[in-house]
Amino acid sequence: MSFLESQQVVKRYAAHLALDQVSISVPENSIFGLLGPNGAGKTTLIRIINQITGPDEGQILLKGHPLAPEDIARIGYLPEERGLYKKMKVGEQALYLARLKGMSRPAALKRLKYWFEKFEIQPWWDKKVEELSKGMQQKVQFIVTILHEPELLIFDEPFSGFDPINANLLKEEILELKKKGSTIIFSTHNMSSVEELCDHITLVNNGKAILSGPVPEVRQQFSQNLIELEFSGSLDALEGRLSDHYKIETRQSLQERHKLLIRMPQDAAPNALLAALSPAEHLHAYHEVLPGMNEVFITVVNQNKTSR
Amino acid sequence: MNNKISLILQREYLTRVRKKSFIIMTLLGPLLFAAMMLIPAWIGSMEDEEEKKIAVFDHTGLYIDRIDNTNLMVFDYLDPESEPVLREDFSNSGYFAYLVISDNLLDKPDALRLFSDKQITMEVRQHINGRLRDYLRGEKLRSFEMEGLDEVIAAINQVGVNITTIKLGEDGSERETSSEMAMVVSMIFAFVMYMFVFIYGTQVMRGVMEEKTSRIVEVIVSSVKPFQLMLGKIIGIALVALTQVALWVGLTLLIVSGMKMVFQSDKAETSIQGTELVSEASVEHAASAGGFDFSKVLNMAKSMNPALTLSLFLIYFLGGYLLYASLFAAIGAAIDNETDSQQFMFPITIPIIIALYVAMAAFRNPHSDMVFWFSMFPLTSPIVMMARAPFDVPFWQLGLSIGLLVAGFLLSTWFAGRIYRTGILMYGKKVNYKELWKWFRYSGK
Numbered sequence: 001m002s003f004l005e006s007q008q009v010v011k012r013y014a015a016h017l018a019l020d021q022v023s024i025s026v027p028e029n030s031i032f033g034l035l036g037p038n039g040a041g042k043t044t045l046i047r048i049i050n051q052i053t054g055p056d057e058g059q060i061l062l063k064g065h066p067l068a069p070e071d072i073a074r075i076g077y078l079p080e081e082r083g084l085y086k087k088m089k090v091g092e093q094a095l096y097l098a099r100l101k102g103m104s105r106p107a108a109l110k111r112l113k114y115w116f117e118k119f120e121i122q123p124w125w126d127k128k129v130e131e132l133s134k135g136m137q138q139k140v141q142f143i144v145t146i147l148h149e150p151e152l153l154i155f156d157e158p159f160s161g162f163d164p165i166n167a168n169l170l171k172e173e174i175l176e177l178k179k180k181g182s183t184i185i186f187s188t189h190n191m192s193s194v195e196e197l198c199d200h201i202t203l204v205n206n207g208k209a210i211l212s213g214p215v216p217e218v219r220q221q222f223s224q225n226l227i228e229l230e231f232s233g234s235l236d237a238l239e240g241r242l243s244d245h246y247k248i249e250t251r252q253s254l255q256e257r258h259k260l261l262i263r264m265p266q267d268a269a270p271n272a273l274l275a276a277l278s279p280a281e282h283l284h285a286y287h288e289v290l291p292g293m294n295e296v297f298i299t300v301v302n303q304n305k306t307s308r
Numbered sequence: 309m310n311n312k313i314s315l316i317l318q319r320e321y322l323t324r325v326r327k328k329s330f331i332i333m334t335l336l337g338p339l340l341f342a343a344m345m346l347i348p349a350w351i352g353s354m355e356d357e358e359e360k361k362i363a364v365f366d367h368t369g370l371y372i373d374r375i376d377n378t379n380l381m382v383f384d385y386l387d388p389e390s391e392p393v394l395r396e397d398f399s400n401s402g403y404f405a406y407l408v409i410s411d412n413l414l415d416k417p418d419a420l421r422l423f424s425d426k427q428i429t430m431e432v433r434q435h436i437n438g439r440l441r442d443y444l445r446g447e448k449l450r451s452f453e454m455e456g457l458d459e460v461i462a463a464i465n466q467v468g469v470n471i472t473t474i475k476l477g478e479d480g481s482e483r484e485t486s487s488e489m490a491m492v493v494s495m496i497f498a499f500v501m502y503m504f505v506f507i508y509g510t511q512v513m514r515g516v517m518e519e520k521t522s523r524i525v526e527v528i529v530s531s532v533k534p535f536q537l538m539l540g541k542i543i544g545i546a547l548v549a550l551t552q553v554a555l556w557v558g559l560t561l562l563i564v565s566g567m568k569m570v571f572q573s574d575k576a577e578t579s580i581q582g583t584e585l586v587s588e589a590s591v592e593h594a595a596s597a598g599g600f601d602f603s604k605v606l607n608m609a610k611s612m613n614p615a616l617t618l619s620l621f622l623i624y625f626l627g628g629y630l631l632y633a634s635l636f637a638a639i640g641a642a643i644d645n646e647t648d649s650q651q652f653m654f655p656i657t658i659p660i661i662i663a664l665y666v667a668m669a670a671f672r673n674p675h676s677d678m679v680f681w682f683s684m685f686p687l688t689s690p691i692v693m694m695a696r697a698p699f700d701v702p703f704w705q706l707g708l709s710i711g712l713l714v715a716g717f718l719l720s721t722w723f724a725g726r727i728y729r730t731g732i733l734m735y736g737k738k739v740n741y742k743e744l745w746k747w748f749r750y751s752g753k
Contacts (some may be wrong), residue, residue: 050530077530083523088323096319099313100531121388141527288721290523 003028003183004049004152007059011044011207012269018044020207021058026185026200030180033198033215034187035300036295039305041207042187043080046154049185062152073102076150080157080187082141084129091116091125094144101148108147116142119169135166142170146177153177154185159193171197191294203297205304211296219290222299225264227273230285232256241276261289312532313540320515327550334552338559342567344681353633360404360535362434365391367410375407375439381432383407399425407436413444423745491671497621497694498667502660505628505690508549509656513649515541516640516732525732534729539721542633620697620706627713628690631720632656638724641731642739642747663688667695674699684709686716723748 004026006258012021016056019041023148026032036042047053049060060067062074085093089167091112098108116122124132132140138161146153155174159167174197178184186198194201194215203211226249231238235258239248242262252259262273277283291299324330335399365388366372372385386394405428412420422428422436439606446461454460476683516538519525528537613723639652665718666682673679674696683693689709693701730747731739 014749047733052526052529052534072531075530077527079523079530081523081526083527085323085518085524086522096315097314097527097531098526104532144527159559 001028002026002061003030003063004185005061006049007058007061009045009048009055009060011041011048011053011087012056017170017207019048019055022207023058024202024209024212026183028183029178029181030199031174031184031186031197033194033201035189035191035194035201035297036186036204039060040204042204043156045204046077046079046156046185049154050075057255073148076101076145076152076153078141078145078153078158080160084137084140086130089125090121090127090129090132090140093129094140094147097144098147103148110145111149112143115147119143123138134161135163137161137187139166142173146173150182152183152185154187155249156187157189158186159188159190172280172299191292191297194293201293203300205301210304211300215293216290216297219293222291222296224291225266225268227262227264228285228287228289229260229262229273229283230241231258231277231281231283232283233258238277239282241278242273245276246273257284313536313543316532316537317544317547320541324511330548330552334555335559337552337556340565341491341556341560342563360616361402362432363394363401363403363406365406365408367408368412369571370412371443378435381419383433395423398423405432407745413440414447426463432587481558493617493675493698494667494671494695494696497697498664498691501621501625501691501694502554502664502667504549504625505632505660508545508629509632511545511548512542512633512648513636515545516637516728517601517643517646517649520641520735521644521733523735529732531583534732535725538634538637538725538728542630544636547630549625549629552703578639598619617697621694623710624690624694624713627686627710627717631686631713631717632660634717634721634724638727638731638744641728642734642744644736659687660691663691666692670695670699674701680705684712686713689713 002025004024006022006024008021008023009019010017010021019043022041022045024032024034024045034045036041036307046054048055049067051067051069051158060069084219088096094112094116094292095105095108099105114124116125119227121136121139124136130139140157145155153174156169158174162170171193174184174186186194188194198215200214202209213221234256235251235253238258238260242248245265245268247263249263262275274286347644358380362383363380364371364375364383364385366385367388375383377383384735391406394403394406396720398406404426405422405424408421408423410421422433442465445464449461449464450457504662519528525537531538635656639649639656642652643649663682666679666688669676670679670683671691679692679696682688683696683705689712693706693709727744727747731744737743
């Protein structure tokens with residue numbers, strides 16, 4: 001069963017339709033990528049899930065029940081536009097934000113101590129936020145987001161503002177959270193991190209969900225039927241045998257070792273190609289080439305643009 | 309729900325009360341107030357220490373020794389011919405001023421000139437005027453050649469009038485009032501109200517803007533409703549304001565009473581109490597009565613029903629503040645930086661300024677039609693009604709005005725809440741009135 005579901009959610013602003021019948025389904029204990037270009041409606045959907053604003057039509061179900069005001073304590077949200085009170089002390093502020101989420105003071109203090117030590121920012125507890133570097137502020141915000149151990153975490157562009165080292169730390173923490181049982185919604189433009197982290201995605205464009213599914217399936221769906229073949233032997237001999245049925249897109253050679261990218265016909269079985277190999281060719285690698293999420297993203301958004 | 313509002317309220321309150329600027333203002337305020345009350349008294353007492361010598365050149369010879377000396381003023385009657393000599397070297401002569409009488413004052417009342425290189429004090433002028441007037445009246449009477457005239461004059465000079473104004477209650481009961489006192493109190497109330505609505509309203513606006521520009525607002529509204537955040541802030545700042553007032557009043561009383569004790573041990577005179585009320589009317593009153601009876605002032609203050617007046621002040625302060633603070637919050641939510649605030653501040657400022665002008669009219673005639681209507685209209689009633697408060701406003705008018713004020717702030721909070729909710733999450737957008745109206749009409753949940 002889905003942990004979180006949006007059912008035909010519609011959100012209208014005065015002039016435009018921000019969300020048009022958007023349905024998503026986030027499986028429990030998975031990392032779900034909410035993708036889309038700027039202005040697609042991702043933030044609006046996330047705000048509806050956080051009950052910052054309400055849908056005009058449709059509903060959000062959390063474990064099969066419509067969202068209730070108490071549910072905000074079960075959600076942790078790291079918004080894209082994020083900040084802290086600059087003049088307030090770091091520890092005091094973290095404590096305040098934790099208590100707003102409904103934690104008791106002692107419990108919040110205990111967990112804050114743990115996380116501040118883990119992220120090595122304990123010495124900054126009594127400093128004002130404006131004295132911290134941007135990266136450290138981001139760490140504080142991350143801690144505050146996850147402190148109440150919510151079942152559902154929503155990260156909107158979490159890596160912006162992090163240097164590579166801290167971004168990696170964050171990535172590991174997110175995977176750790178998943179291991180502990182959290183469900184995570186992850187909104188980003190960074191497609192390589194989507195491939196690395198996400199189990200499922202939904203792509204939103206112009207207020208509509210235009211593509212959904214598990215990441216491998218989505219990539220399969222956009223497969224160009226490309227096979228990469230790496231072998232040692234005579235290139236000319238093999239090319240002569242293949243060129244009747246298959247189209248060779250690229251070829252790379254390093255002395256006797258050759259790498260071919262071959263486009264298969266739509267209906268061909270992948271191993272049909274193997275039959276064309278002779279014992280004279282020494283096979284090193286043979287695998288299907290799937291498009292990256294970046295390609296999928298650009299292809300789908302462009303298709304969507306032309307089809308409108 | 310309410311727990312969250314109280315958390316927000318605590319933060320808003322504590323961060324402000326702990327600020328250096330708050331502590332400084334709280335300590336400095338009473339010192340300023342005390343200085344405002346005590347400096348005139350102090351200056352007065354400084355001047356009084358000095359004995360003033362005044363030369364008199366009487367060309368008529370009619371008024372020699374007619375102006376008697378006091379313990380602070382000594383009059384020397386000099387040869388009129390020596391006037392140019394004194395005039396030439398006046399600053400070294402040791403005289404405070406010199407008086408020239410050039411003709412018979414009964415025929416020419418303006419044949420009297422007082423010269424000095426310093427500012428001539430009111431006491432000196434009044435003393436000379438008073439003595440000569442008494443003498444001339446006596447002369448005039450004497451010209452009728454009545455019997456026993458000297459006794460008559462002496463008796464007449466003792467006649468004086470001191471009006472005590474009495475306010476009749478509806479049941480015919482009497483209360484002593486002082487219209488000067490009422491005017492001063494009314495003026496203070498109106499100005500304090502004006503200042504508070506502005507200062508603390510602006511603080512609300514800045515607070516909202518701070519949350520918006522620092523981008524913490526989206527983090528917070530994922531935990532609490534925007535309306536709760538707005539209310540928590542408004543109430544928190546109201547408590548800051550009340551704390552400040554309470555501290556100001558307390559510290560001012562402490563300082564004034566402390567300094568008064570110092571003064572009184574210095575001088576048996578009650579001159580400080582005389583300047584307690586810094587109104588022109590009371591100075592003359594003090595001069596003619598030779599001091600001001602402080603217990604009388606207290607009695608008059610009591611006659612204005614301090615408990616009622618104070619609770620009215622609190623009600624109108626809270627009502628007026630809540631009404632305007634929510635509007636200020638809506639402005640803070642709509643703009644990205646303070647320079648943009650001007651265009652939206654303008655329509656809010658206008659009723660406040662108008663209220664202040666009407667309040668000035670209320671000092672003179674607290675029951676005119678115009679003043680009445682402005683003391684009913686919620687945007688102006690906090691200032692105008694407080695200006696009327698010392699002049700016995702009928703209870704039905706108070707009730708109506710407060711009722712309208714409550715309705716007014718509920719309406720403005722509702723109105724502002726809708727703009728606030730949309731505005732705080734709009735970044736980098738130039739906002740105009742049309743846009744605000746759209747936000748208001750937009751009826752999302």
